[in-house]
Amino acid sequence: MKTRGIWIVLTLVAVAVVIFLSLRRGGPRVPQAYLYDVEQYREAETQVPLPYKETARWPLALREPRAVAVKGDGPVVVVGDRVALVLDAAGEELRRIELADEPRCVAVADVVYVGFLDRIVAYGLDGEKQAEWETLGEQAYLTGLAILGDEVFATDYGQRVVWRFDAEGKMRGRIRSASKSDGFVFPSPTFDVAADGDGLWVVNSGRRRVEQYSPQGKRGTMWGRSSMELDGFSGCCNPTHIAVMPDGRFVTTEKGLPRVKVYAADGTFAALVAGSVQLGQDAGLLDVAVDAAGRILVLDAADRSIRIYEEQPDDG
Secondary structure (H helix, E strand, C coil): CHHHHHHHHHHHHHHHHHHHHHHHCCCCCCCHHHCCCHHHHHHHHCCCCCCEEEEEEEECCCCCEEEEEECCCCCEEEEECCEEEEECCCCCEEEEEECCCCCCEEEECCEEEEECCCCEEEEECCCCEEEECCCCCCCCCEEEEEEECCEEEEEECCCCEEEEEECCCCEEEEECCCCCCCCCCCCCCCCCEEEECCEEEEEEHHHCEEEEECCCCCEEEEECCECCCCCCECCCCCCCEEEECCCCCEEEEECCCCEEEEECCCCCEEEEEECHHHHCCCCCCEEEEECCCCCEEEEECCCCEEEEEEECCCCC
16 A cells, blocks of 8 residues: 555656646647647738728726717717726817726617626716616626617626616616527627617627617628637637618727727728727737718727827828
């Protein structure tokens, strides 16, 4: 029994030595077949035209900005650090609304809707709290808000549903996956939603696509493909955020290989707004909004700023 114990100790020591030497050499090598060269895709970004130009950058007095929304040609609202900042069209702070908890997402019309982990709170543009809606439960994890007509829709990463409310906070229903075999997949909390006259556009990031839904939950068209190429969505879970432009085109953002892109109304790739070269490889999640003039507002959480991109005239 004693001899067996000695052998066990010697075996453990040998294993520890192997691990130590492996770590000193930088760890085990990953087979080449499992590696991909990000640099070639960064290089590809430099070979395409950039029809959008960064025309302004608004610094934010926030440690951790979370989300941005804009009311057409009206104010811009940014949330983070338990506050909501109301900005004018030039990025100047108009108002600071103190919040009781950490905000996760935001939407704005005549009312500012702030999404927290498990509930939505409505504020007036004057900063006055109007209503706090009921909790959505312990499993709730809100990640996106959109306004369609007189209704508010909230994506819930924790429960894999899109909640439907009237303007007063009364629940009207929920949108679930179309099927278990072809439903919502989210390896990370990147579950966003946008709205236009045709309904809702929901990011199904684990499947690298965008899906259209009616307010009642009927799925319509969808677009997007899994690819490292410029026209596709890469990684485990992209795109991360989406906004709809006034002319019906889409703006998407991505993580991992940070990109902001424009897609046509039918979902075909139209333009690179900014890639990892412009944004920096270490850029984090990039929320996005579009104002009535078509300006693209990208919330750069790592830079603690809002980058403004505008489409440039075609000289050709």
